[in-house]
Amino acid sequence: MIDCSASKGLRMPSSLPSNGDCQKVIFLDRDGVINQDSPEYIKSWHEFHFIFGSLDAMAALTAAGFSIIIITNQSIIGRHMGAPATLADIHTRLKQCAKNHGAVIHDIFFCPHTPEDHCACRKPNPGLILEACRIHGIDPAQSIMIGDSAKDVLCARRGGCGRAVLVQTGNGISAQKQLAAIQMQPDHVAPDLLSAAGWVMDTWTATALMHS
Numbered sequence: 001m002i003d004c005s006a007s008k009g010l011r012m013p014s015s016l017p018s019n020g021d022c023q024k025v026i027f028l029d030r031d032g033v034i035n036q037d038s039p040e041y042i043k044s045w046h047e048f049h050f051i052f053g054s055l056d057a058m059a060a061l062t063a064a065g066f067s068i069i070i071i072t073n074q075s076i077i078g079r080h081m082g083a084p085a086t087l088a089d090i091h092t093r094l095k096q097c098a099k100n101h102g103a104v105i106h107d108i109f110f111c112p113h114t115p116e117d118h119c120a121c122r123k124p125n126p127g128l129i130l131e132a133c134r135i136h137g138i139d140p141a142q143s144i145m146i147g148d149s150a151k152d153v154l155c156a157r158r159g160g161c162g163r164a165v166l167v168q169t170g171n172g173i174s175a176q177k178q179l180a181a182i183q184m185q186p187d188h189v190a191p192d193l194l195s196a197a198g199w200v201m202d203t204w205t206a207t208a209l210m211h212s
């Protein structure tokens with residue numbers, strides 16, 4: 001198990017109050033949820049393409065009072081396929097695009113390691129979620145994780161998230177089969193982030209998350 005403190009240093013600057021105010025939190029995976037994933041990895045802003053409706057989804061969640069925090073594995077750093085500055089540039093542009101669309105991405109936590117590093121922060125391990133909760137005073141039980149892979153659902157469970165949502169974009173279809181094979185189900189399956197956002201807002205409005 002390697003020391004994951006380096007990834008904390010690479011975290012994007014925070015804009016959330018760390019006073020326990022942050023209660024309506026959506027943890028979002030990035031690749032395959034917000035943007036098109038690629039087997040070649042996303043190594044530059046030029047390769048970053050939004051999935052249709054994902055900006056609208058984040059804008060709707062923002063308007064409804066949710067804090068959006070991205071939780072993402074970015075092994076391009078550990079694989080030496082991209083520099084930390086390049087990843088920072090992608091995330092700066094992502095946040096700006098979101099802002100231009102009426103959405104606020106409050107923070108981005110990423111794991112720079114490879115699977116061979118056996119770190120605590122690479123999903124499905126919950127290190128990034130636990131770190132986000134610690135920094136921002138989040139009760140994980142009051143959060144929802146949305147992702148497109150089995151790793152995201154496992155991470156949500158291990159991190160104690162109140163709900164785990166699987167989207168069928170990205171790797172979502174194969175993830176459903178992988179999860180079924182280990183008899184683990186997400187709380188909801190949505191065709192894409194826009195649909196997932198609608199479910200999240202309905203769920204929270206019904207206060208099911210707060211009392212179940």
Ligand SMILES: [Mg+2]
Nearest residue numbers: 029031032148
């Ligand atoms: Mg993904």
